[in-house]
Amino acid sequence: MTESLTDIIADLEDRDLLVQLAGGEGAREHLLSGSRTVYCGFDPTAESLHVGSMVPLLVLKRFQMAGHQPIALVGGATGLIGDPSFKSSERSLNSTDLVESWVEQLKPQLGRFLDFNCGSNSAILANNLDWTRDYDVLGFLRDVGKHFSVNAMIQKDSVKQRIDREGEGISFTEFSYMLLQSYDFSELNKRYSCSVQVGGSDQWGNITGGIDLTRRMHQQQVFGVTTPLVTKSDGSKFGKTESGTIWISPTKTSPYAFYQFWLNVADADVYTFLRYFTFLSTVEIEEIERSDREAQGRPEAQGILAREATRLVHGEEGYTAAARISQALFSGDIGRLTESDLAQLELDGLPCTQFEALPVGLVDALVRTELAKSNKMAREFISNKAVSVNGEVVSEADVELTGSQALHGQYLILKRGKKLFHLVKLPRP
RNA sequence: GGAGGGGUUCCCGAGUGGCCAAAGGGAUCAGACUGUAAAUCUGACGCGAAAGCUUCGGUGGUUCGAAUCCACCCCCCUCCA
Numbered sequence: 469m470t471e472s473l474t475d476i477i478a479d480l481e482d483r484d485l486l487v488q489l490a491g492g493e494g495a496r497e498h499l500l501s502g503s504r505t506v507y508c509g510f511d512p513t514a515e516s517l518h519v520g521s522m523v524p525l526l527v528l529k530r531f532q533m534a535g536h537q538p539i540a541l542v543g544g545a546t547g548l549i550g551d552p553s554f555k556s557s558e559r560s561l562n563s564t565d566l567v568e569s570w571v572e573q574l575k576p577q578l579g580r581f582l583d584f585n586c587g588s589n590s591a592i593l594a595n596n597l598d599w600t601r602d603y604d605v606l607g608f609l610r611d612v613g614k615h616f617s618v619n620a621m622i623q624k625d626s627v628k629q630r631i632d633r634e635g636e637g638i639s640f641t642e643f644s645y646m647l648l649q650s651y652d653f654s655e656l657n658k659r660y661s662c663s664v665q666v667g668g669s670d671q672w673g674n675i676t677g678g679i680d681l682t683r684r685m686h687q688q689q690v691f692g693v694t695t696p697l698v699t700k701s702d703g704s705k706f707g708k709t710e711s712g713t714i715w716i717s718p719t720k721t722s723p724y725a726f727y728q729f730w731l732n733v734a735d736a737d738v739y740t741f742l743r744y745f746t747f748l749s750t751v752e753i754e755e756i757e758r759s760d761r762e763a764q765g766r767p768e769a770q771g772i773l774a775r776e777a778t779r780l781v782h783g784e785e786g787y788t789a790a791a792r793i794s795q796a797l798f799s800g801d802i803g804r805l806t807e808s809d810l811a812q813l814e815l816d817g818l819p820c821t822q823f824e825a826l827p828v829g830l831v832d833a834l835v836r837t838e839l840a841k842s843n844k845m846a847r848e849f850i851s852n853k854a855v856s857v858n859g860e861v862v863s864e865a866d867v868e869l870t871g872s873q874a875l876h877g878q879y880l881i882l883k884r885g886k887k888l889f890h891l892v893k894l895p896r897p
Numbered sequence: 898g899g900a901g902g903g904g905u906u907c908c909c910g911a912g913u914g915g916c917c918a919a920a921g922g923g924a925u926c927a928g929a930c931u932g933u934a935a936a937u938c939u940g941a942c943g944c945g946a947a948a949g950c951u952u953c954g955g956u957g958g959u960u961c962g963a964a965u966c967c968a969c970c971c972c973c974c975u976c977c978a
Contacts (some may be wrong), residue, residue: 558973637974702935728933735934766932799935845926848941852927865946887928887933 480693482750483743485527486744487669490692491679498691499536503589506531507656508666508691509596509649510578511543511560512552512570516717517577519707519729523695523744525890526780527666529581533747537589539662540607542579544571546649550799553626554560561641566573577716581780592660596652597805599659612651615684616677621646624673646677653678654685662690669694673780687769697746701736716781723782727790728887730774746776789816797881797889802859807876813891820891827868830855837892840883849884856883 477496489495498504508519508528517525528538547567550559562570575593582591600780621643622631630638649844653675656662665675668783675692698706707714714729715721721729733741742753760767778787793816796805805813814820821837828836832847834855840846849864850854857873858881869893873879880892 732933735932738934766934770932770934794933841926842944844943844945845941847946849927852940854927885928 473500473503473535474533476531477693479530479534480527480695481509484740485523485530485695485744487694487696488672488692490672490676490694491690492661493691494689495664495691499534503537504664505537505539505656505660505662506664506666507539507594507662508540508732509541509543509546509652509871510574512567512574514715514840515570515573516715516720518716519714519745520698523698524666524668524779525578525581526745526747527693527695530747531666532582532586532589532591532662535589536664537592537660538541539594539656539660540582540583541594541652541656542571542574542595543577544568544595545600546652547571547647549645549648550642550681551645551649551674552630552638553645553673554629556629558637558639558642563622571597571794573717589651592639594656596648596655600648604704608651609649611685612647612681616647616650617682626670645743646674649674650677650681653690657686657688659691663688664691664693666693666695668697670697675826676789696744698741701734705813707808718786718817719783722790722819723778723786724790724793726776726782727778727787727794730777731770731794732887733770733773735767735769738767738773742769742773743774746773746780748772748776786876792816793818797883800859802881803875805875807878810875810879810891814893818889818891820893822893822895824895826874826894827870830857830862830867830869832863833882833892834884837882837890839882839888839890856880859883 472644475496476499477486477489500523506528508524510517510525514570525540528540532538544567547570548564550561552558579591579593584591584593621627624646626642627638630642649671653662653665665671665678672687672692672694675694675785679690679692682688700706714726718726730741730745739753739757742748742756743750746753756769758774760769768857775787775791778790782790793813795815795853796802796809797818819837823833823836830850831843833839833841834846834849835843839855840849846855849863850863851860853863858875869880869892871877874894878896880894882890882892
């Protein structure tokens with residue numbers, strides 16, 4: 469498999485996915501002259517990865533596609549400590565049980581992006597708890613700690629605000645994080661001859677720490693590649709919507725919601741995101757951009773991005789289901805949906821609530837379906853003409869939902885605002 | 898252990914006895930305009946239909962009345978030991 473090496477660095481540069489190379493001039497040459505082992509770590513800070521983690525993860529995949537061997541590392545150990553990099557305040561520690569369960573949930577998510585069965589550059593899944601759990605304190609301080617200068621560590625940008633800024637501080641626990649991540653790199657170098665680490669640009673300090681440590685402990689020159697942190701043109705935070713974080717896990721964010729997230733990406737960001745989040749070639753992406761510019765009206769790019777990203781994360785089936793729901797709900801005529809269309813929407817993961825009996829006041833229904841947080845909000849939405857039932861705007865707060873309105877005697881589609889739908893299911897008459 | 902500073906509604910941040918459900922900004926939500934964009938404008942933003950009720954780290958207290966005063970406790974920060 470090593471014979472088909474491509475220039476991964478050129479590819480990353482092309483896609484604006486390369487922020488910095490660490491480890492000196494030799495990095496590109498190193499990657500071009502042979503199949504290398506490349507690692508990227510993901511800390512368990514929740515039960516699922518979110519879209520923000522996709523950039524480095526896909527970069528790892530890009531390395532594999534370019535002929536290198538990827539190691540996806542789950543931070544079973546580092547997740548117990550907490551990375552202080554560019555965090556404005558100390559975080560509270562999660563229990564070991566919790567972190568352990570998150571590790572188990574992250575593993576399959578990481579795995580699905582990489583190929584574990586492709587010969588010499590098959591992916592490896594590792595957990596840094598494996599080599600830190602039984603490391604004794606004195607040994608660690610003597611072998612690893614001795615190589616770090618606190619003077620240098622407090623100069624790092626990543627912890628500067630925690631040290632300089634009035635009103636903030638940093639515990640020794642978090643301060644030690646860098647030692648652990650650095651040690652991971654040197655350990656992976658020893659175990660797997662891993663010579664490249666990929667990470668977001670916020671990981672620069674931790675990566676260079678690992679490069680130095682590996683040189684000191686094993687006399688090996690290793691390298692780092694940092695990827696951009698995804699930002700949005702309007703300055704708001706990437707990966708969050710009104711309903712919260714966009715997760716990879718289908719139980720936390722349905723494929724439909726995931727698809728909608730990408731579909732709603734701003735024009736100003738969409739071509740950048742195509743480069744970051746899809747495997748379409750830059751030539752294809754430029755072509756999309758050109759044709760969008762020439763056509764007036766709605767660009768194609770969001771649809772393509774949504775399709776590609778959803779396929780990557782939720783597979784072809786997830787994508788078709790998501791696209792099918794979107795098509796049904798946004799193409800207008802909700803009243804024309806057939807009974808099986810509606811049943812399919814439910815199966816496809818449109819949020820759905822079973823009601824036991826009718827009539828139910830509309831205000832009540834909005835609260836029960838979580839389309840409104842409180843009765844007060846529900847009333848406000850109704851009076852703003854933001855609520856519709858089966859596609860018909862309802863502006864009277866005291867309206868009751870009755871069985872006779874139900875489509876095919878069984879379903880009601882509630883809509884709040886322009887984009888939020890909820891299926892209400894009634895017992896069969 | 899000592900000295901000092903601080904903990905306000907999602908976030909930042911005013912408020913230092915009644916006019917405070919608590920300024921201002923941000924975020925968010927809805928509407929108009931649109932392309933399920935962006936920008937802009939309008940409105941909402943503790944709960945309640947309302948009367949009213951519950952909030953300003955916690956618990957008690959002073960007072961006709963407390964986010965504001967007092968006591969104790971918890972947590973954070975800075976400096977000293």
